[in-house]
Every structure is written in C-alpha cells, then in structure tokens.
C-alpha cells in the first residue's frame with residue numbers, strides 16, 4: 327500500500343484525535359497523562375485548524391493552531407495563530423514531515439487573514455528556518471527568602487489576603503487576568519475553556535510538592551490579585567528548608583502585588599521561593615534588597631512570525647515616530663519579501679509596499695523577534711542580523727519598536 331506521507335498534511339477529524347494525540351505524547355517521551363489532562367487538551371482542540379500526517383492508519387505528524395488574540399504594542403488585540411501540538415514520529419523524522427506541516431499551516435493562517443503566528447518551542451533551533459524569532463523572554467529565579475530582604479510600598483498593609491480553593495475563585499482570578507491583558511504585549515485573551523487549564527494539577531508534575539494552593543488579595547471586598555503556588559517541604563539536619571514554587575501571580579496594583587510577594591516570602595518552614603515564567607521587568611526584583619540572592623536568569627519564551635508583514639506592522643503602534651523603508655527577506659513565505667515603508671507613531675501606523683530605496687534590511691525572523699518590543703533592532707544589528715542602509719534609520723526604527731512594558735507570555739500552550 328502506498329504511504330500517505332506522500333499526500334501530506336490534512337485536517338484532523340474528531341474520531342482521529344486519540345491516535346493524533348498519542349503521536350504527540352510519544353514524541354515528548356511517552357509518559358501518559360491523566361484522564362483529566364487529556365480531556366482538558368481535547369476540549370480546547372480546534373479540529374478545523376489541526377493537521378495530521380498519516381502513514382496508512384498510523385498518525386506520524388501533528389500540528390495545531392489555536393485562534394488567539396494577542397496584545398501588541400499600543401494595546402490592540404490581534405489575531406494570532408497559536409502553533410501547538412507539533413510532533414513527528416521518530417520513525418519518520420528528518421524526512422520533511424514538519425516542513426510539510428509548517429508549509430500547509432502558514433498558507434492556512436494567511437488564508438484565514440491572521441497576520442501573526444506564535445509558538446513556544448521545545449528546542450530553539452527548530453523554528454527559525456520557518457521565520458519565527460524569539461520575541462519574549464521569561465524570568466526565572468531561585469530566591470533565598472532568608473537573605474534577599476523585601477521592602478513593600480505604602481498601602482500594602484491595607485490589602486487583605488485569604489486562602490481559597492483555586493476552583494472556587496477561578497472567575498475572580500480570571501477577571502484580574504483579563505484586565506491585565508491589554509496592558510502588556512504578548513499576553514493572550516484566554517479563549518473559552520482555557521481558564522480550566524490553569525487549574526490542572528497532576529501529581530506527576532508536582533515533583534513532591536503539595537497540590538496547588540491559592541491566596542487572593544482583596545481591598546474593599548474586591549479581588550485585586552492572586553497567587554497560585556505549591557509548597558515542597560524539606561527537612562534536613564539544619565532545620566526546615568522548604569521551597570515555595572510559584573505557579574501564577576497577577577495583581578492590579580503595586581500594593582496588591584507586594585502583599586502577595588510578601589506572603590510568598592514569609593511562608594513558614596520555607597527558605598526558597600522558586601519562580602518561573604515571569605516577565606523580565608517583574609516588580610519583585612525592585613522590592614528585594616539583594617538581587618544576587620535571587621539567582622535571576624532568562625529563558626526564551628514566545629516566538630513570533632509575521633505571516634502578513636504589512637498587516638502585522640500596521641496593527642501595532644510605535645512609541646516614537648518612525649518613517650523607515652524595510653527590505654524584508656522571507657524565503658518561506660515569499661509574499662512578504664521586498665520593500666515596505668512603515669510610517670507610524672503612538673497613534674497608529676501604515677505599512678505599504680514601496681519602490682523607494684531600502685533603509686534597514688533584515689529577514690522576517692528578526693522582524694518577528696523585534697515585533698513585540700522586547701528585542702531591540704539595534705541589538706540584532708550588533709549581531710549582524712539587521713543592516714542599516716540609511717544613517718539614523720536603525721536607531722529610529724529601534725526606538726519606535728520598543729515597548730514601555732516588557733512583552734510577556736504568562737502561560738504555555
């Protein structure tokens with residue numbers, strides 16, 4: 327029988343989800359998920375935007391594309407395909423199966439009129455060839471809470487904290503999250519069904535820590551913030567050395583945020599606060615007296631691909647006036663290649679094809695890296711990945727592309 331791999335990716339059918347998802351799980355090591363996790367991921371699968379590659383009856387390739395709306399600089403929510411569930415069976419690796427799915431997917435995203443595709447990469451080396459650039463980074467830290475002192479702003483003592491079962495306060499926490507989304511590039515409006523995912527708490531992923539715990543911050547009876555975390559006790563010969571492992575923390579104002587951080591710092595019998603997936607400008611860094619005792623480090627997070635260069639650059643605003651002609655190279659999506667004049671400021675922008683002389687030359691990957699304002703074009707130029715062709719154009723573009731707050735993707739997908 328002829329192999330269907332030659333036919334290439336096709337849209338996933340509802341009755342194919344189990345073998346499709348099994349291919350993904352196996353590609354990530356084969357550790358089974360709980361029935362609850364499986365059901366939750368099935369519930370958010372968008373079948374008409376999911377692709378499978380089949381060899382006879384066997385699924386050998388998977389890819390999906392959530393229909394996200396992501397905040398861009400200036401605050402607008404922009405349609406972005408959230409590329410996900412990418413896997414190729416090891417029996418079929420390095421034969422171009424991923425490339426065939428990326429080809430089909432980016433053509434589809436273009437036909438849906440969505441200007442952006444975004445993803446988090448299992449390995450950074452995979453997606454650059456398809457035009458994705460690392461656009462946001464996340465802060466990780468192991469905070470020595472006994473030695474990195476904390477000072478809090480006025481009003482912190484007015485914030486009331488109370489424990490709550492995570493599911494009982496989910497709606498109030500989601501309301502806090504939703505109010506933060508427009509204020510920070512890279513944040514994604516949570517589509518229907520996604521709030522539940524924040525509560526998934528399989529024992530296999532706790533690493534010996536407690537189930538998820540939740541504390542909410544309130545002022546005048548209104549929920550103004552929340553933290554979800556686990557505690558991992560550790561008793562060694564020197565005494566208690568437990569770790570607080572932060573899962574999520576969002577707050578609407580500095581005092582509410584500080585109250586939550588102070589709470590996490592002060593949990594008895596613990597000496598380390600372990601944080602992951604935080605924005606690079608996270609406030610706790612400016613509350614501590616000794617940042618060295620926090621061991622901060624960065625990790626790449628969201629990768630951005632401009633599927634439609636003109637529409638994407640028009641969808642955001644620019645924090646200082648920009649009038650620059652970009653020469654864009656895009657081998658994988660050639661419809662983007664060529665010269666574009668971007669004229670914009672903090673109120674809006676236009677981006678149109680031009681035959682004027684190029685002033686800054688770069689590939690679509692660099693444009694994706696710089697798009698959310700977290701990676702300066704000047705830094706990419708220093709690495710030789712962006713070329714200035716008109717004196718002054720690079721600085722003009724780099725300042726304009728910047729963002730007052732660091733872009734951040736708060737959760738995986």
Ligand SMILES: CC(=O)SCCNC(=O)CCNC(=O)[C@H](O)C(C)(C)COP(=O)(O)OP(=O)(O)OC[C@H]1O[C@@H](n2cnc3c(N)ncnc32)[C@H](O)[C@@H]1OP(=O)(O)O
Nearest residue numbers: 353410411412413414419420421422423424425445448451
């Ligand atoms: C958004 C997400 O879901 S991220 C999750 C990605 N999935 C995983 O990491 C699961 C485990 N890995 C896999 O399933 C597969 O190895 C994949 C999906 C990473 C790659 O699939 P393949 O079908 O083997 O890729 P394909 O054959 O199309 O390779 C295309 C090119 O990418 C390169 N490439 C593929 N995977 C990698 C990698 N992990 N690191 C570096 N380069 C890679 C290939 O060498 C090839 O290069 P070439 O064009 O210069 O020859």
